[in-house]
Structures are given as C-alpha cells and as structure tokens.
Amino acid sequence: MGEDMGAERSETQTAIMEATYRALCEHGYADLTMQAIADEFSKSKSLIHYHYDTKEELLVAFLDYLLDGFLTKVEETDDSDDPRERLTTLVDILLSGPEKSEEFQIAMLEFRSQVPYVEAYQEAFTANDRRLVTLLADTIAEGIETGAFRDVDPERAAETILVMIDGARSRSVLFGDGDTVAHTREAIDSYVRSHLVAGGE
Amino acid sequence: MGEDMGAERSETQTAIMEATYRALCEHGYADLTMQAIADEFSKSKSLIHYHYDTKEELLVAFLDYLLDGFLTKVEETDDSDDPRERLTTLVDILLSGPEKSEEFQIAMLEFRSQVPYVEAYQEAFTANDRRLVTLLADTIAEGIETGAFRDVDPERAAETILVMIDGARSRSVLFGDGDTVAHTREAIDSYVRSHLVAGGE
Numbered sequence: 513m514g515e516d517m518g519a520e521r522s523e524t525q526t527a528i529m530e531a532t533y534r535a536l537c538e539h540g541y542a543d544l545t546m547q548a549i550a551d552e553f554s555k556s557k558s559l560i561h562y563h564y565d566t567k568e569e570l571l572v573a574f575l576d577y578l579l580d581g582f583l584t585k586v587e588e589t590d591d592s593d594d595p596r597e598r599l600t601t602l603v604d605i606l607l608s609g610p611e612k613s614e615e616f617q618i619a620m621l622e623f624r625s626q627v628p629y630v631e632a633y634q635e636a637f638t639a640n641d642r643r644l645v646t647l648l649a650d651t652i653a654e655g656i657e658t659g660a661f662r663d664v665d666p667e668r669a670a671e672t673i674l675v676m677i678d679g680a681r682s683r684s685v686l687f688g689d690g691d692t693v694a695h696t697r698e699a700i701d702s703y704v705r706s707h708l709v710a711g712g713e
Numbered sequence: 714m715g716e717d718m719g720a721e722r723s724e725t726q727t728a729i730m731e732a733t734y735r736a737l738c739e740h741g742y743a744d745l746t747m748q749a750i751a752d753e754f755s756k757s758k759s760l761i762h763y764h765y766d767t768k769e770e771l772l773v774a775f776l777d778y779l780l781d782g783f784l785t786k787v788e789e790t791d792d793s794d795d796p797r798e799r800l801t802t803l804v805d806i807l808l809s810g811p812e813k814s815e816e817f818q819i820a821m822l823e824f825r826s827q828v829p830y831v832e833a834y835q836e837a838f839t840a841n842d843r844r845l846v847t848l849l850a851d852t853i854a855e856g857i858e859t860g861a862f863r864d865v866d867p868e869r870a871a872e873t874i875l876v877m878i879d880g881a882r883s884r885s886v887l888f889g890d891g892d893t894v895a896h897t898r899e900a901i902d903s904y905v906r907s908h909l910v911a912g913g914e
Contacts, residue, residue, distance in 0.1 A: 540830070618829040625826035627887045628819040629741070638888055671893065672900045679880025686828045687839055692872065699873045703900075706907040 529577040537615040541622035575636040595655030617685045645670045661708045730778040738816040742823035776837040796856030818886045846871045862909045
C-alpha cells in the first residue's frame, strides 16, 4: 500500500486514497463521509472534490487503488518462474488480504454487501474479480503448458480457489476464528495437489 | 419455510417471521423497519411490539426461524442412513440457501455484514453456524465410524465445506454468476471423494 502504481494516479490522488483507507478503518463503511475522508487528508477538502465529484466515484477509484496494491505485492513477492510456486504466492497474498487491519476488513465486508444496490460498485468489484480470476487462470494455464498441472479448465480451477478464499475471509471476519484462514490455506494446497498437480491423484 | 418447528414459536410469532421475510425481500436489510414488517403482517402492529421489544430482538428470532426452516428441510429430505449420502443432502440444501429469492439473499448478505457491529447478531449468526458445523461434523464422524470416511478431523472437514458454501453463495449474489453454485457443488463433491472417502486418493 501507499505506493503509486496506477499510471494515472497523481501524488495528491494517492494521498486521498490513503486518507480513505484510514477513514474506513476509523468509521467503517456505513459512516464514511467525504468529511471523514477530508479529516484524514492533510490538504484542503476542496482538492478531494476537485478530483472526485462524489463519494461513489472516490470509492470506485479506491477499489482500483486496492487492486494496484495487490498487484504490486505480487510483483514484489513473486520471483519464481515455477507456476506452482507462483500459484502458492498468489493464494497467500489473496488470503492475507489487502491489509491486516481487522477494522478495514470489517469495513470492506460491508462495502461489498452494497454491490447489489450500486451499479458502479458492482462494475468495479466485478472488474477487480475478473482481474484476479485471470491472474490465477493464467498461472494455471502456464502450469498446464509446462506439464506441471493436468489439463483442467484454468478458469474453473481459478474460480474454485477464489470461492475458498472469499469464504475463508468472510468467515474469519464474521466469526473471528483465527484458524479459518490457515486451515483454508491448507485446504487450497490440498486441492492444488489432488486436482491440479499432474499425477497428483 | 412457513412451518412452525420451534417448540416455543406461536402461530402469531410464525406469522411475524413470515412478514419479516417478505419485508426483507421488499425493502432489503438497510431499509427494514418495524413499520415495514407491520405492513406485511395481517394483524395489529402492537402484536409485533408485544412479542419483540426491538427490531434487533425480532431479527435474532428471525435467524432462529431460518435455522429451523433449514433443519426441517433436512429432516424432510434426508431419508438415508448412509453418511455419505446424508452429507451430499446437507451440502445441497446449504448451497441452495434458505430461499431461492435473489432479493432475500441480497438482504441476508447485508444483514450478515452487520455482524461485527451488533453483538446480538454476532451471537445469533455464530450460534447458527456452530449448529451447521456440528451437523456436518457429526455426519462425517458417523462416516468415519462406519468406515465410509477416512480418519480425518470431522470439525475441520466440516469447516472447509462451509468455507466453500459461504464463498459460493456470496460470490453468486455479488457477481450474479449462475454457475458458481453448481461448480462449487462439484468441487465439494470432489473434495469429499479425494479427502474423505476411504481409499479415495
């Protein structure tokens, strides 16, 4: 986080995104206002309005910023040419989430629940999710190419992994069971071994 | 739904639960008021207040009512002594959800996102979830006893299955992908075959 990866994101815009992150941790999603974001922003509130007409527009940009943060983390961590190792890295980063802060994860869960009501959020969350499906599916397809993985449907295997990641993250926020994420990491590992790895079953 | 399974739920209380269901479908969670529930209830609004002091109390009772509905469905459907068949039945019913209505599932997703903010909801959702974990784990333990399943940790296997069910249901509501649930049913089946069924791997 905190690094400007988006080609079109200025220093000011990045500072607004960081302020939005802090405001979400502080107030949660439901009580998030432009004023709450301005209170976390060191410069003038009018600058926020100059860049983002509405809270909706700002939050769509924030989702993009989160995805960039995730992709940066992937680039920094993934130093392997091996598709199976790369898949493990992606799963680890996705399971641990964009940020460890519990307050932030609670706020994001509530934000996500608004998707069916706000078209712009639906579009943004769906676009981010498609990027993640593609990233996982490409890695799986690469593994099929190299012979590391069996000839499965890459998109479908990616979807199954994301189903487990989403389930684990929401259950860990809702029920506060610290083992859920670790157990799911092992379950995904086991899925990879028995269903993807060539000769694994 | 609609059947009174709870020993302590009167006919009036059941009618209030049915009205709550309709009000949630109609208004979603955020706009649910006691008045909205009263509008769906054929008797006097004061009767609702007589039974439930607050909306919070009413919604906790509603979660209990949903769990009863699920357990009734399980009893009606499950006519097998075979633990593996019973597990399949439980997974099928849990995956299809308490109700097919999309509006209801959207409302429930938003309701669930309130868990971290309202202690009574956290208790109620957690208690329901424990019941489901136990129901699945007992079935798995029975299968271990009969030799149908390998000697796995029943609670952990139950948790993995619920992680997949929760992930599939929230993704299907959020991204509207009709295949997610069917694909996850197959993934769970595959998990059961390769990790639970004795000699399956």
